[in-house]
Amino acid sequence: MSLRLYQPNTLLNRLHDEIGRMFDEGDLGIGELTAASNVWSPAVDIQEEENRYLLHVDLPGVKAEDIDITLEHGVLTLQGTRKLVSTEEKSGYRRVERMRGRFVRSFALPDTADNEKVDARLSEGVLEIVIDKKERAKPRKISIKH
Numbered sequence: 001m002s003l004r005l006y007q008p009n010t011l012l013n014r015l016h017d018e019i020g021r022m023f024d025e026g027d028l029g030i031g032e033l034t035a036a037s038n039v040w041s042p043a044v045d046i047q048e049e050e051n052r053y054l055l056h057v058d059l060p061g062v063k064a065e066d067i068d069i070t071l072e073h074g075v076l077t078l079q080g081t082r083k084l085v086s087t088e089e090k091s092g093y094r095r096v097e098r099m100r101g102r103f104v105r106s107f108a109l110p111d112t113a114d115n116e117k118v119d120a121r122l123s124e125g126v127l128e129i130v131i132d133k134k135e136r137a138k139p140r141k142i143s144i145k146h
Contacts, residue, residue, distance in 0.1 A: 040082070040099035046107070053113060053131040057105070060125035061098070067127065069120055074113075076129070079104040 047054040057078060059067065067080035082100045109115070109131065117132035 040101060040103050041105060042078075042103055044105060044107075051133055053109075053133070055107070055127075055129040055131075057127040057129070058125065059122070059127050062122075062125075064122045067122070069118075069129065071109075071115055071118060074109050074111075074115070075106055076109055076118075076131070077104065077106045078127070078129075 043058045045054075045056040047056075055076075059080070059082070062080055062082045066083065067078065070077045070079075079102070081102050082098075084100050112133045114132045114134045119130045121128050
């Protein structure tokens with residue numbers, strides 16, 4: 001007997017995706033409306049190094065001025081908007097697969113993260129966020145008084 005991970009939402013998610021594709025591919029005129037109102041979530045890679053944390057966020061087509069990064073109470077929040085790119089209709093069909101609209105991602109930072117030393121850079125559609133780690137407190141010897 002083999003064990004399988006039970007994921008009750010998988011079937012429902014597949015059904016939702018198929019219905020969405022049906023509207024996107026049909027001539028109902030609804031696909032454009034639903035795609036524009038979707039909230040999307042960019043992919044994020046998180047890496048811990050000896051002296052820092054690195055986040056790489058895939059944001060192709062998003063400009064730096066359309067991204068807000070905040071750090072409050074140990075929570076790093078990324079939010080922004082990918083704007084609609086004009087498309088051209090050819091041969092009576094149109095298809096837009098890239099998600100657009102607002103996105104929000106939040107990450108709870110560990111206690112070792114230095115909230116004062118955070119740097120962000122956007123290059124070739126990838127946002128890189130560098131968060132330095134705090135200096136470790138050195139153990140100190142406590143003398144006993146006689």
